[in-house]
Amino acid sequence: MTDHHLFQERLTQAIKLSGKSTNQIERELGYPRNALHNYRSGSEPSATRLMELSQYFQLPPGYLMGVIPNHAPNNPRAYFEQLNEEQKVEMLKITQKWIMIKIEEATENK
Known part of the structure; x- marks a missing residue:
């Protein structure tokens, strides 16, 4: 139904x-x-x-x-838009941490 x-x-x-x-x-x-x-x-x-x-x-x-x-939408923007403000802040923190790890990995591989 x-x-x-x-x-x-x-x-x-x-x-x-x-x-x-x-x-x-x-x-x-x-x-x-x-x-x-x-x-x-x-x-x-x-x-x-x-x-x-x-x-x-x-x-x-x-x-x-x-x-x-x-x-959970396939589109990251759509997923983000479904989050409340607290969840968006947490997602931002996770993303920033991930970016820093990737920058460190790229620097080490040079």
């Missing part, structure tokens, strides 16, 4: 994280104007459209439809 409310939320979030306008995404997918607006307002996509959206946003169809509760 799917939760259509979750589909609407997750589609809206995927569009926002893409950094593109709804109209731009519709053009790229070859959809008629307002197709995504209709999905966000209560219409359900066909199985074909669900698969196209899934591939476009790089999200499992089950996640979009609310069957899978959580999903």
Whole structure:
């Protein structure tokens, strides 16, 4: 069983994280104007459209439809955007430490 409310939320979030306008995404997918607006307002996509959206946003169809509760996006930016402020700070610290290790390794290999 799917939760259509979750589909609407997750589609809206995927569009926002893409950094593109709804109209731009519709053009790229070859959809008629307002197709995504209709999905966000209560219409359900066909199985074909669900698969196209899934591939476009790089999200499992089950996640979009609310069957899978959580999903770690393949896109690092999308993952980062899902974090709260405390988690973002922690991620920054981890990244800085990793960069310092890589710089040290590169310096040692010269």
